[in-house]
Amino acid sequence: MIFLKRNIVFILVLWQGLLAQTQELKVTDTLQASWIFKTGLQSAFIIAHRSTMEHLVTGYPSQWELTCLNTRSRHFSDSNFSVAPRWGISFTASNLKNPSALGYAYSISPVFDFRLNPYRKTPSMLQASFGMAYITKYWDLVSNNKNNAIGTPLNGYVRLRWYYRLQVLKHWYVEPGITFSHMSNGRYKNPNLGINLLGVQAVVFYHSSPFDKPQIVRSKQSKSRSISRYEIQTIASVGLNQEKLNQSLKTVGQWGWSIQRRVKNYAWGLGIDLYFDQQYQDLLSQNGLVRNSLDLWRSAAFLGYTFHAGPISFPLEIGYYFFQRTLADEPIVNRLGVRYITPRNIILHWAIRAHYAVAYNFEFGLGYSFNKQNFKKH
Numbered sequence: 001m002i003f004l005k006r007n008i009v010f011i012l013v014l015w016q017g018l019l020a021q022t023q024e025l026k027v028t029d030t031l032q033a034s035w036i037f038k039t040g041l042q043s044a045f046i047i048a049h050r051s052t053m054e055h056l057v058t059g060y061p062s063q064w065e066l067t068c069l070n071t072r073s074r075h076f077s078d079s080n081f082s083v084a085p086r087w088g089i090s091f092t093a094s095n096l097k098n099p100s101a102l103g104y105a106y107s108i109s110p111v112f113d114f115r116l117n118p119y120r121k122t123p124s125m126l127q128a129s130f131g132m133a134y135i136t137k138y139w140d141l142v143s144n145n146k147n148n149a150i151g152t153p154l155n156g157y158v159r160l161r162w163y164y165r166l167q168v169l170k171h172w173y174v175e176p177g178i179t180f181s182h183m184s185n186g187r188y189k190n191p192n193l194g195i196n197l198l199g200v201q202a203v204v205f206y207h208s209s210p211f212d213k214p215q216i217v218r219s220k221q222s223k224s225r226s227i228s229r230y231e232i233q234t235i236a237s238v239g240l241n242q243e244k245l246n247q248s249l250k251t252v253g254q255w256g257w258s259i260q261r262r263v264k265n266y267a268w269g270l271g272i273d274l275y276f277d278q279q280y281q282d283l284l285s286q287n288g289l290v291r292n293s294l295d296l297w298r299s300a301a302f303l304g305y306t307f308h309a310g311p312i313s314f315p316l317e318i319g320y321y322f323f324q325r326t327l328a329d330e331p332i333v334n335r336l337g338v339r340y341i342t343p344r345n346i347i348l349h350w351a352i353r354a355h356y357a358v359a360y361n362f363e364f365g366l367g368y369s370f371n372k373q374n375f376k377k378h
Contacts, residue, residue, distance in 0.1 A: 035088075036071055036207050037068055037069075038068075039065065040175070040202055041062065041065075042063040042065065042201035043200060043201075044062070044197040045197070045199065046195060046196065047357070049357035052148060056102060059097030060097060061197060062095050065090060065203065067089070067111060068089055069087075069111070070086055070088055071207070085310070089108065090107075090129055091107070091108050092106070094197075096195070103135060103136035105133050105134070105195075106133065106134045107131055108132060109129040109157055109159070110130065112128050112309070122164060125163050125177075127159075129157070133183045138150045138152055138153050148191040150185075150191075150192070151188075151190050151192045156183070156359075159180070161177050161178070164177065173207060178198075179199050180196070186241070186352060186362035187361055192358075194358060229261075230260065231259070232258070232259050233260070233370070234256065234257050235256055235367030238252065238254075238363070239361035239362050239364065241279060241361040243282070250282070251276075252360075253277075254365070256271055256273035257272055262308075265307065265309065266305065267305070267306045269303070271302055273333075276296070281296045298324035299322060300322065301319055302320075302333070303319070304317035305317075312341075314337070315335065315336070316334075318332065319332070320333070321333060330356040335353050336354075337349065337352065338351070341369055347367035347369060348366065349363065
C-alpha cells in the first residue's frame, strides 16, 4: 500500500536523522547509557466526533502498553534553551470494546519523551508517538458494513501523552497521565472516520539509578541573542485520498508559508496554505461550479503552536478555509505532525490533515527555513 510505504519511509528517515544529529553532538550525560522498560494500563473512551459513528461506542476501551526507553540525556542547545529528548519504541494492545465491529488494535511506534518543566523537582513530561496500527476489524460490505470508522487493517497511529513522574519507592516510579490517540488510514480508503481515544493512564517501571537532573545549556553565542525571534518557513507537500467507496485515489497538493515567534522551546505563529485538490475539483466540475481556473484551488489561514526539541518539532495548527467555491468539507481544517530540520535548513515534513477530527490525508513534504538554525553541541 502506497500510504503505508510512505509512512514507514518517513519514520525511518526521521529516526535516522535524529540519530545522525545526536551523533554529531557533544552529549552532556550525567547518567550512563541504559534502557528501561515501562508497562502501563489505560482506560479510555471513544470520541464520537460524528453522530453516524455513535453506534460503534459500546464500552470503554482499555489498553496495555510496553515501552522501551533510552534514559541517556542528549541536550540540544537551540538559541537560549535546550531540551533533552529521550527516545525509544512502544507497543500497545487495545481492546476497543466492540468485538464484532472494531475488534482489537495493535500499534508499534517510535516515541520521544520531553521534559516540560526543567526547573521543578517533579517532572512534567510530554510523550509523542508516530507509528502504525493494525486493527483486526475493518469495513467490509458483507461481513462488517456498520464499521464506518476504519476502512483498512493497516492505519497510521498518532499518540500524545502528558504525564507526571512520581517516585514511590527507592527504585520504583509511577507515571499517571492523560493520553490522546488517533488511528486512521488518512482517507486512503473509505470509510475512514477514524478512531480517537481520550483516556487516563498509569505506567510503572523500575530504574536502578537516579535520573539525571535536567540542565539548561547556553552557549556563549546564544547569550547575546534575544530569547524570542521570528522564523519564516515554507513547506510543500503531497498526499492521496479517496472521496467515496471504490473510487480511484486522488492527489492532494499543498504549499504554505508561515511566520512564527519563537520563545525558548516553543513558538506561536500564523500562516496561509494553498491547496490543489483533485477530489475538490471533481466535485466542482460535477456540480457546474467551475467558472475559471481560480475555482480549482482553495486556501486556508491558520494559527499554530509548535513545540521544538533541537532539530525536531511538533506542529499543531487550526485553520479556516477563507477561499473555496463550495462547502464540500467542514470549513475548519487542522494539522498535527512532526518535522525535522537539517543543518542546511531543509525541512522534512509529515502530518495528518483533518476536517473537524476526520482525517483528510497524510502529508509528505519538504520545506525550507529562512532562519539559520543554530543547534549548538554540548
